[in-house]
Amino acid sequence: MSNLLNVSPSPHVHGKESTQKLMLNVVIALIPAFITSVFYFGIGAIIVTATSVASCLIFEYLIQRYILKKPLSITDGSALVTGILLAFNLPSNIPVVIVIIGSFISIAVAKMTFGGLGNNPFNPALVGRVFMLISFPVQMTSWPVPKGLGTGYLDAVTGATPLAVIKEGIKNGEPLSKLMQMIPTPSQMFLGDMGGSMGEVAAVALLIGFIYLLYKKVITWHIPVAIVATIAVFTTILWLVNPEKNADPMFHILAGGVLLGAIFMATDYVTSPMVPRAMLIYGCGIGIITVIIRVYGAYPEGVSFAILIMNAFVPLMNAYIKPKRFGEEVKNG
C-alpha cells in the first residue's frame, strides 16, 4: 500500500444523495403528468416538451461553454427540469419558435445571468412563461381542447379554459350556476379532461408525482399544503359570502395551475425558503395572491405571478425567519 493516508476532517462518510439524483427524481415525478398530457393533447405535447428541454439544455451549454467559460454542469439535471416545467406551463399547440424564445429567457436571463444553478432569485421556468404570456398573449391563451391521442398540433381545435369561462362569464354578468354547467365536472377536471397548459390539467397525475416526491424525500409537505390550504380557505370564504359570483373551492383547486404550481414550481429549491416556518408563510402568500388575481385581477389565472412575487420575498424570509433553536426555550418536564 502507499503510505499516504487521507486526513480530511470528519465526517468521513457521506450520504448517497446528489443534486443529479434529486433532479432526476423530480423528472420521474413529472412522468405521470407527461403521460396524461400526451393522452389528452397528442403529438403537440411531445413536440413542445422536446423543444423546450432541448433548447434549455443547449442554451445552458452554450452560455457555460462560450460566455462564462466555466466547467460544464448541464448533467446536473436542473436545465432538464426547467425545460420540462416550462413546457408543462404552455398550451400544447404553441409554435416551436415561441418555445425556443421562452427557453432562452428561462435559462439565459432568469438563470445564467445570476450565476447559474443555486443563485437565481426567480423560478426560471416561470420567468420564461410569464415573458411569453406578456409577449405572445394570443398564442399563449389559445388552449387546445383535449382530443385524445391525436396528431393535431398547430391546427388543434381550441377553446377556453374553465377559469377563463368563469372569469369572462362573471364579467358579463352571467349567473355562476349557468356558467358551471359550461365547464367540465369536478371528476373530469380531476382526471384532466379540460383545456389548459399541457402539464397542469390532470390533478391525479400531479398528486401521484407529489406522493413520489414526498416518499423520496425530495420535498417536504409544507409549501404545497400551505398553498392549497390557503386557496381552499380563502375561496371558501368568498364562496360562502357570495355563491352566485364566486366559484367553490374545489373548482379553484382543480382548475388551472394550482397543483402544478404548488407541487412542482413553488417547491423549486433555489427560489423557496429554507426554514419550514418560512415555507408555510411563503405558501400562504402564494395562495392569497393567486386568489386575488383570479377573483379581482385582469388575468383568469394567477399562480405564476403569485409564485414569482413570493420568490422576491424569499431572501427576506431567509434573513429574518429563523428555526426555533434547540435549547431556546427551556422545557423541563
Add this chain to the structure above:
Amino acid sequence: MLKTFRIGGVHPPENKLTAGIPIEYLPVPPNVVIPLSQHIGTPAIPAVNKGDHVKVGQVIGTGKGFVSANIHSSVSGKVSKIDLAPDSGGFKQNAVYIDVEGDEWLDTIDRSREIKREISLSREEIVKRCLESGIVGLGGATFPSHVKLTVPSGKKCEVLIINGVECEPYLTSDHRLMLEKGEEILVGVSILMKALNVSGAMIGIENNKPDAIARMTELAAASFKGITVHPLKVKYPQGAEKQLIKALTGREVPSGKLPLDVGAVVHNVGTAFAVYEAVQKNKPLFERVVTVTGKKVSKPGNYMVRTGTPLIKLIEAAGGIPENTGKIINGGPMMGKAVSNTDVPVVKGMSGVILIPAEESVRKEIEPCIRCAKCVSACPLSLEPYLLMTLSEKSMFERAEKERITDCMECGSCSFTCPAGRPLLDYIRLGKSTVIRMARERNLK
C-alpha cells in the same frame, strides 16, 4: 413508540461489522508510549524519571488542577525516556516511553474474576477514587469523570443517564461491553448513583442492539433497583449528551449550559465499567475496548488494549492494513479524526479504529448549493448550516455569532446530508473557532 430526539438527525449506514465478535485481549506490546494528556483539561505532570521501574497501574503522571486526570502505567518495565511524541491528531505532546519487562501488576489491584457487588466506599471516597484512578469519559470526549461527579453547590442531579447508544456507525465496543460485562457496568452505575446521590438511572440503548437491551434489562430487573433500560429509535447523533437527555427525559439543555443545569448527568457505559473497576477492584484506567474494523479488514474485532500500545499493533491484530486503504480513523466515521501515522499510541478516548478503502476516503466534488434545506432539517441543534458556512467563508463572524455558530457540536449531519457535497462542517469549524477566539479576546478587554 420508541423514544428519540425530535429535531434533525441523519441515518448513516450502520456497518456494525463487529457486533457479534467477543472482546479479545491484545498481548502486551514490547514498548509503549503513554501520553500525559489523554483527557480534556491540563496535561498531567510526569511522576517518574528516566530509568525508573514501573508496575502495571502505577501513577506515572499526576493530574494538575481540578480539570485534569492522573495517568497510569499500562505495563511493567523501565522508563526509557520522557519526551514529546505525536498523538493521534498529529500534535506533539509529552509522553512517557516504557520498555516492557514482564507483566507485573501493583499488589493493590484485585485481579480476581469475581464480581464484587457490595459498595463499601462512601460518596466522597468514590469521587476521590475516580480522581486517583484517572477515570475520564470513555465515550470519546474524555472529560475527567470526577468533575462530573462533583455537583456544585446550588445545583442538584435529579437524573443519571447512562449512554449505551453508540450511534456512530461501525463502532461496537460499548455494545460488546454491555453484553460481556453487563453486571459490572450495572454495579458501576450503582456506584455513580451513590456518588451523585440519586435513586435511579436510565440507560439509553438504540434498538439496533436488541441483545444488549435484553441482557441489560434482564440484569437490571433481577437485582438493580432504580436502574431502567430504555430502547431508543436509531438516529444519529443520539449519543450526543444534549440529544440523549432530550430523548430520555424531554428536557432541553439550554444553549451554552451544561446537562446539570437541567438536573441531568450523563456517563457512558464504558465509563461505568471503568468506575466499577476503579472502585471495586482498585484498578486504575489503563486499558479499554477498541473496535478495529473496516469493510476490507480481514479480522475485524473488539480488542481490550493497554493504553500506549502503538496503533499499528492493534491493526496488525486485526489482520494488518488492507491493500488500498485510503484513510484510518480514530473514532467513529461521523466525528472521529483521521490519523496521519500508525505509530501513534492508543489512548483512553479511542473507541474505534476504522480502516477506510481508498475509494471511500475521497470526498465528492463540490457543487453549488441548491438551497434544498436538507442541512437545516438535518441539524440536531436547528442551526442553519448553509448560512453558517457562507458567513464563515466570507469572514462575517459577528453575524455568525448571532446565528449561534458556537452551539454547533460538530456532529457532521449537515455535511453528511448535503447532496452537493459541500464541506459545510469544515467552514463551520473555522467560523466557530474564530468566534470563540473573538469572544475570549472581548472578555479580556
